[in-house]
């Protein structure tokens with residue numbers, strides 16, 4: 072029988088009464104040996120991986136509403152269309168003409184602009200945003216443009232819904248014959264996910280336009296070139312240990328020409344050079360020919376984001392290799408100077424004094440204090456001897472000048488096999504700091520690999536589980552789902568990461584973000600549309616682990632037994648023992664947590680993620696279908712009876728002395 076003192080403040084609503092009176096003689100015993108705490112757990116253990124895939128940056132985290140604001144897409148009028156008027160005979164015609172030009176541009180890195188020639192006053196043209204523009208009732212949007220005039224002195228900006236109903240408007244005026252930036256704020260009076268922006272010119276002549284922007288005023292921390300609030304909030308709530316950016320294969324590019332170059336992403340946004348996004352036409356089943364990178368979200372903003380959400384920055388840099396799944400183009404060893412200098416200069420940009428050239432730019436952009444960069448990834452998902460050769464060049468230069476910076480290296484695209492093994496052999500020999508492993512595998516693989524790191528060499532390089540996600544169907548399948556099965560299998564696996572926190576230093580689910588109308592890759596942690604967002608089941612597993620990471624490993628048994636997966640840690644800051652238990656079984660399991668070497672005192676905080684249906688998913692309609700539920704458990708002795716729900720993840724934070 073249940074002892075009376077088992078749960079004094081128990082949320083009965085959560086735990087059905089039918090459980091009380093169950094015989095617990097067969098209860099699983101979870102033995103936690105707090106008398107022998109192990110190694111320290113890295114304080115950046117559970118972090119996030121950001122890549123501009125699935126419209127994660129432009130059209131997502133970076134809330135610019137105008138697509139192709141600088142007319143630099145391959146087809147320079149992508150996203151823009153003229154408003155048609157009608158002749159007396161009913162023939163449709165525009166009242167002017169859009170002419171893309173490069174003479175006397177705004178600047179050399181942004182050479183194209185549009186000349187809007189007005190033949191009949193009232194000439195209009197519009198931009199439909201990234202699959203529409205999301206605007207909210209009562210919200211303000213900063214409309215701005217660089218303008219040079221050949222006559223007209225004003226331009227009207229009208230935000231409408233798909234039927235042409237006006238939702239808000241504003242006017243720019245006072246144009247002169249030289250390029251100058253003008254802005255006004257427009258308030259919208261209706262919430263609309265698929266609005267568009269139409270510009271009207273009411274005088275004959277022409278206007279040259281560039282960097283035409285409609286940007287929410289209410290961004291994260293109210294920054295002018297800020298980030299989308301709801302999405303940053305979801306990231307902030309994770310309390311991530313680190314932020315890996317900017318990817319992913321986007322670092323590599325399909326060819327070296329479109330690799331990620333951080334120097335093109337800092338400074339004045341009007342000077343940042345737009346390039347194609349490598350996910351543009353990657354998948355035949357999900358082509359996105361209008362996917363480019365404006366770099367409005369660039370390296371400064373990434374560092375700032377990391378700081379805002381309390382995460383250590385982890386930039387990944389191109390090592391002279393384009394994606395090995397695409398062109399595999401490789402810079403010759405004697406051509407690596409530029410790449411290596413990019414890495415050295417990045418350290419200066421992040422950490423250097425404001426008197427240094429790159430530190431000065433950081434200060435001019437608004438952040439004189441250093442960003443405390445401690446690690447850099449050399450290459451993304453590379454493999455093979457060419458990679459090792461290039462790493463050696465980087466390591467020689469970086470270690471000579473910045474021994475304080477840890478280097479992250481890749482173990483290729485898969486979690487095992489020849490490429491993986493040979494990568495690890497090399498990294499051991501070269502005494503690499505941290506090795507980035509990727510696994511986009513089945514849920515079963517995650518369940519079977521919870522002991523993966525138990526036998527890893529404790530004296531070799533550390534591990535970064537840099538990209539992982541359980542694939543419900545198959546890697547890159549468009550039918551993949553984010554469901555409770557994928558999430559709970561990741562949770563089981565993560566107990567293995569945590570138990571091996573002396574070897575596994577960092578881990579991040581990937582990819583992070585996906586626009587519901589513009590994605591290329593599934594599954595993803597967070598889904599969003601033009602207005603709303605939600606965390607998937609997988610997101611909440613990440614959250615539960617990241618919010619409950621301890622500081623020191625505590626031995627626990629069993630850790631993988633008949634569908635029960637466990638880990639334990641000590642939080643030396645709060646004097647709590649943290650026990651995580653994943654019950655991957657369709658039935659409720661009664662268990663006892665038995666503590667050795669620690670005296671519990673008082674109320675334990677319990678967080679439960681639970682759903683009997685492995686197919687359950689969160690969605691826009693039901694964003695909280697599977698989300699963590701908190702409760703309190705009065706712990707009176709070293710033997711703590713607990714109830715693990717069917718298919719559940721439970722975290723106990725037990726105060727100890």
Ligand code: AHR
Nearest residue numbers: 318319320321452581582
């Ligand atoms: O996360 C999606 C992609 O998967 C990443 O860009 C790449 O590193 C991996 O292949």
